[in-house]
Amino acid sequence: MLDLAEYNGSQISLPYTLSLYGIHYNTEIFDELGLEIPTTMDALIDVCAKLKEAGYDAFALPLGNNAAQMAERLISAFDGNSYVEFQAVADGELDIHDVKSLQALADFWLAVKPYSTEDALGMDNDSAHADFINRKAAMRLQGSWYLSTVKNADPDFPVGLFGIPSPVTNDVIIPVNIDTGFSVSTSTAHPEEAMKFVEFLSRPEVAQKYYAVDGNINMIKGVEYDKTEYMDVYNLVMDGKMSLTQINLWQQGTNVRSGIAAAVQELYADEDLEAFYQTCYDTIIENYE
Amino acid sequence: MAKSNKIKGTQNQVVARSRRLTFLLFSIPGIFLYSLFFIYPVLMGVYYSLTDWDGIARNVNFIGLKNYVKIFTKSPRFQNAITFNLKYTLMYVVCILVLGIVLALILNHRVKGITFFRAMFFLPAVLCGVTVGLIFSQIFYRVVPAFGQALGIDLLSTNILGDKRLAIYGILFVGVWVGLAMPTVLFLAGLQTIPQDLYESAMIDGANSFDQFRYITMPFLIPVITIVMILSIKGGLGIFDLIKALTDGGPARSTESVSYLVYTDAFKNNKFSFAIAESVVVGVILAVVSVVQVVFQNRKKVSA
Numbered sequence: 111m112l113d114l115a116e117y118n119g120s121q122i123s124l125p126y127t128l129s130l131y132g133i134h135y136n137t138e139i140f141d142e143l144g145l146e147i148p149t150t151m152d153a154l155i156d157v158c159a160k161l162k163e164a165g166y167d168a169f170a171l172p173l174g175n176n177a178a179q180m181a182e183r184l185i186s187a188f189d190g191n192s193y194v195e196f197q198a199v200a201d202g203e204l205d206i207h208d209v210k211s212l213q214a215l216a217d218f219w220l221a222v223k224p225y226s227t228e229d230a231l232g233m234d235n236d237s238a239h240a241d242f243i244n245r246k247a248a249m250r251l252q253g254s255w256y257l258s259t260v261k262n263a264d265p266d267f268p269v270g271l272f273g274i275p276s277p278v279t280n281d282v283i284i285p286v287n288i289d290t291g292f293s294v295s296t297s298t299a300h301p302e303e304a305m306k307f308v309e310f311l312s313r314p315e316v317a318q319k320y321y322a323v324d325g326n327i328n329m330i331k332g333v334e335y336d337k338t339e340y341m342d343v344y345n346l347v348m349d350g351k352m353s354l355t356q357i358n359l360w361q362q363g364t365n366v367r368s369g370i371a372a373a374v375q376e377l378y379a380d381e382d383l384e385a386f387y388q389t390c391y392d393t394i395i396e397n398y399e
Numbered sequence: 400m401a402k403s404n405k406i407k408g409t410q411n412q413v414v415a416r417s418r419r420l421t422f423l424l425f426s427i428p429g430i431f432l433y434s435l436f437f438i439y440p441v442l443m444g445v446y447y448s449l450t451d452w453d454g455i456a457r458n459v460n461f462i463g464l465k466n467y468v469k470i471f472t473k474s475p476r477f478q479n480a481i482t483f484n485l486k487y488t489l490m491y492v493v494c495i496l497v498l499g500i501v502l503a504l505i506l507n508h509r510v511k512g513i514t515f516f517r518a519m520f521f522l523p524a525v526l527c528g529v530t531v532g533l534i535f536s537q538i539f540y541r542v543v544p545a546f547g548q549a550l551g552i553d554l555l556s557t558n559i560l561g562d563k564r565l566a567i568y569g570i571l572f573v574g575v576w577v578g579l580a581m582p583t584v585l586f587l588a589g590l591q592t593i594p595q596d597l598y599e600s601a602m603i604d605g606a607n608s609f610d611q612f613r614y615i616t617m618p619f620l621i622p623v624i625t626i627v628m629i630l631s632i633k634g635g636l637g638i639f640d641l642i643k644a645l646t647d648g649g650p651a652r653s654t655e656s657v658s659y660l661v662y663t664d665a666f667k668n669n670k671f672s673f674a675i676a677e678s679v680v681v682g683v684i685l686a687v688v689s690v691v692q693v694v695f696q697n698r699k700k701v702s703a
Contacts, residue, residue, distance in 0.1 A: 173650070174561060175646075229544065229558050230561070232539065232558020232561025233540060233558070233561070234540070234647075365668050368663070372651045389651075
């Protein structure tokens, strides 16, 4: 787990808390329709079709203002090595059409479109949240920070989380992000005191208190995790089935993410695959050195 | 007699010098504050636009005009944003001028309840842009499509903010709704400075309503139009909050303005010096447009 915060062989930070990303779903709707948690992309699309048939939007998709994060985390779930392929595209060694995570991304949007929010490009996060809470939509792509939003709206809301199945790895890998990490500056005048503070924070009893307020997965050994809604995904993470979300690994990550979001919005509107790949290619070329 | 005049002249010179000194002393705090909070940051901004500063690091390298060269040769996103800004600003200025003058002419009549209407039309000006944006975001997503579907209008049956060809008009509508109040008040004030006897003379000379508007109202409104145009061009080129609240620059970057891009580059991408260079380019465009417009309109206004 420590290698999440390694850079060029050096430990640059103590990774303290992790947020994770996946598919939040209404457990009650799933139970009513007898739906199983999908572990392959085909099974997920099948679940979407059944939800639509039962009168629900499968996904509430806020492509209006959340396309960037959804696209980037989907890529992270599909292929934790996308950054290698992006670099190869930038170096002229790989055709953009052969980037597996982008193929999977395009396939995903086109596959879920008929079963999801009709007006996804005009939908923002707040509207998607409203649709999820009001049982109009059964699933949402969201991070672990979403649990408190759901519980604020309705403390008894039947919510669960499962991982996004990857057609690239044929596995379920959870994209994680280090939300809190502690580093000590090399130029500090008080290195001993700083290290002592890090040591203090890494005590299980202190970390447990931190977890009680923060709610994210705490990386310190011995901290007890008690979010039943996320337990399945938590166990996957603890089994090592996770990868660092790709924005940390792409060059000029936020710019690349925003470019891919524009490509996704175009694809969703026009279903033009060639335009999608062209925008992704332009984005990589513009931002990679 | 000559001697007394000479003494008087000397006294006048002393008084004038003393007054100049007083004015100078009164100006110093203003000049100081203006320099500290405006001129100095602008000069610092221009300097940083010539560096590779990322907004955080302590080491700053001078890279000359590289950022500017990149803006004009390797940044289709900036060119896209400038095109959006120019298109938006043009439509915004026309809407504000036309609707502002029309509303002011209507509100200038003495009819029952006019104070109420004036207050109502001014209401959007006191609302925060982001709040208005969030309210309209819901209206466009939930209310407008419901009407569009009920009336069978295809164009309005989905959220226009989700359509890359129409989103700009959604933002324009909200922008004009918020931005119209102040210009209307300025036009109203301008209308009330026009001497009524001019209209009476014109009527006696047989001028119809359009002639009166064309030859009396408009020339008197030119100074106000100048101010309103400068303010609305600035508003149009600087639009940010409504875009952030309504479309977040999308769909597919169709509503990315330069201000939005500057914000993204500076605070999300940590390309601070590049973002400053982008702002400097917009600042220059704004200054040139304002100077041309002031010179042009100064020739047309009525000299009182």
